[in-house]
Amino acid sequence: MAARVLGRAGRLAAVVRSSAVRLQLRLHGSAGLRFGSQASFFPPLGDAMLPSGSFNNHVALITGGGTGLGRAMTATLSQLGAQCIIASRKLDILQRTAEEISSQTGNKVHAVQCDVRDPQAVSQCVDQMEALTGLPDVIINNAAGNFVCPSERLSPNAWKTITDIVLNGTAFVTLELGKRLIQNQKGASFLAITTIYAESGSGFVVPSASAKAGVEALYKSLAAEWGRYGHRFNIIQPGPIRTKGAFSRLDPTGAFEKATIDRIPTGRLGTPAEIANLAAYVSSNYASWMSGAVIRFDGGEYVSLAGEFNELRSVTPDQWKILEAMIRNTKGS
Numbered sequence: 001m002a003a004r005v006l007g008r009a010g011r012l013a014a015v016v017r018s019s020a021v022r023l024q025l026r027l028h029g030s031a032g033l034r035f036g037s038q039a040s041f042f043p044p045l046g047d048a049m050l051p052s053g054s055f056n057n058h059v060a061l062i063t064g065g066g067t068g069l070g071r072a073m074t075a076t077l078s079q080l081g082a083q084c085i086i087a088s089r090k091l092d093i094l095q096r097t098a099e100e101i102s103s104q105t106g107n108k109v110h111a112v113q114c115d116v117r118d119p120q121a122v123s124q125c126v127d128q129m130e131a132l133t134g135l136p137d138v139i140i141n142n143a144a145g146n147f148v149c150p151s152e153r154l155s156p157n158a159w160k161t162i163t164d165i166v167l168n169g170t171a172f173v174t175l176e177l178g179k180r181l182i183q184n185q186k187g188a189s190f191l192a193i194t195t196i197y198a199e200s201g202s203g204f205v206v207p208s209a210s211a212k213a214g215v216e217a218l219y220k221s222l223a224a225e226w227g228r229y230g231h232r233f234n235i236i237q238p239g240p241i242r243t244k245g246a247f248s249r250l251d252p253t254g255a256f257e258k259a260t261i262d263r264i265p266t267g268r269l270g271t272p273a274e275i276a277n278l279a280a281y282v283s284s285n286y287a288s289w290m291s292g293a294v295i296r297f298d299g300g301e302y303v304s305l306a307g308e309f310n311e312l313r314s315v316t317p318d319q320w321k322i323l324e325a326m327i328r329n330t331k332g333s
């Protein structure tokens with residue numbers, strides 16, 4: 001019996017060896033299980049998750065709240081009762097978003113122009129906010145700038161532009177509000193939106209990776225320092241979620257979308273409504289014991305990219321029979 005199995009394994013191994021070049025186990029080819037079909041196991045839900053009224057009597061500031069993920073977070077917080085202030089450079093876009101969300105939720109959304117790179121503009125934005133709503137209970141640092149670019153093509157101003165928006169902008173908003181909140185003895189939840197590559201680093205988005213890593217250090221540090229003032233600091237690292245702002249600058253031709261989805265274990269991109277629900281939870285009183293947390297929200301993309309053997313997902317059951325036979329057939333080292 002054992003001899004028969006070994007004989008069969010030997011023949012299978014010979015087949016593998018003789019066609020090694022042709023077969024190459026097609027690790028990167030289309031012979032393996034197609035990824036993406038598993039998305040049906042993980043359908044995104046769009047409704048607000050928290051009980052209605054969870055943010056009644058709360059004021060929330062969302063930077064970059066006029067578009068993309070910031071807009072979705074604003075819509076969810078507003079639906080849950082918050083009075084929101086959205087701030088960024090383009091007042092016309094902010095005003096349109098504010099009107100649309102207000103008319104849907106019945107809760108006021110204020111639009112305030114602010115370039116977060118300019119500390120004076122940030123201070124004026126907070127003045128305006130204090131006059132409109134008072135100081136906020138919830139601050140979401142979501143504004144960002146990014147584009148893919150080989151690092152040897154980056155000018156000093158390109159580097160400065162991204163790091164100014166992402167790291168300095170987040171710091172200016174956080175410090176200005178933090179100081180005023182401390183002075184007024186008012187607690188607050190601060191949330192920063194970073195990326196999964198803030199942790200790993202990534203080529204071709206080096207200013208963004210460096211600045212987002214700085215944001216994470218800032219928020220973890222302040223979580224430790226400012227808990228005594230009633231302030232919580234948390235971080236969400238999103239994986240790919242389709243927005244015009246991100247995809248037009250990171251994958252302008254759409255050439256990388258399929259490969260991106262193929263490596264995500266849940267088989268799909270995230271949705272703005274999903275991250276909005278997470279941001280709402282983290283910013284709510286239901287999460288009052290959460291501080292200093294870094295929450296990766298990426299459908300499994302990070303671990304999928306990290307594991308050295310994960311490409312073996314492409315090996316078919318028939319190929320596994322051959323591989324297993326070869327491995328079992330090996331004697332000694």
Ligand SMILES: CCCCC/C=C\CC/C=C/C=C/C(=O)SCCNC(=O)CCNC(=O)[C@H](O)C(C)(C)COP(=O)(O)OP(=O)(O)OC[C@H]1O[C@@H](n2cnc3c(N)ncnc32)[C@H](O)[C@@H]1OP(=O)(O)O
Nearest residue numbers: 144145146147149155157158161240245246250251257260
């Ligand atoms: C499906 C697969 C792929 C998708 C993967 C998706 C997710 C994976 C993880 C994603 C992480 C996402 C992180 C993000 O942050 S996405 C957010 C993107 N949104 C934005 O960027 C919105 C705001 N952006 C802007 O306003 C501009 O793009 C800006 C950042 C360039 C800033 O605008 P502005 O202040 O007007 O700056 P400019 O004067 O235009 O430029 C300043 C400086 O930069 C140089 N520069 C601009 N663009 C490029 C480029 N494409 N390449 C190289 N250099 C560039 C520009 O020339 C200036 O430098 P000078 O030296 O010439 O002065």
Ligand SMILES: NC(=O)C1=CN([C@@H]2O[C@H](COP(=O)(O)OP(=O)(O)OC[C@H]3O[C@@H](n4cnc5c(N)ncnc54)[C@H](OP(=O)(O)O)[C@@H]3O)[C@@H](O)[C@H]2O)C=CC1
Nearest residue numbers: 064067068069088089090115116143144240241243245246
């Ligand atoms: N979508 C994705 O797949 C991912 C997104 N992220 C992060 O999510 C967040 C939202 O990105 P997303 O919604 O996709 O992209 P958007 O481009 O839609 O959002 C970026 C926002 O930042 C604002 N902004 C840019 N520069 C400034 C500035 N100098 N001052 C004030 N506001 C500014 C923009 O408004 P305006 O132009 O009016 O200033 C815009 O509303 C970002 O932090 C991004 O890094 C992270 C990982 C993945």
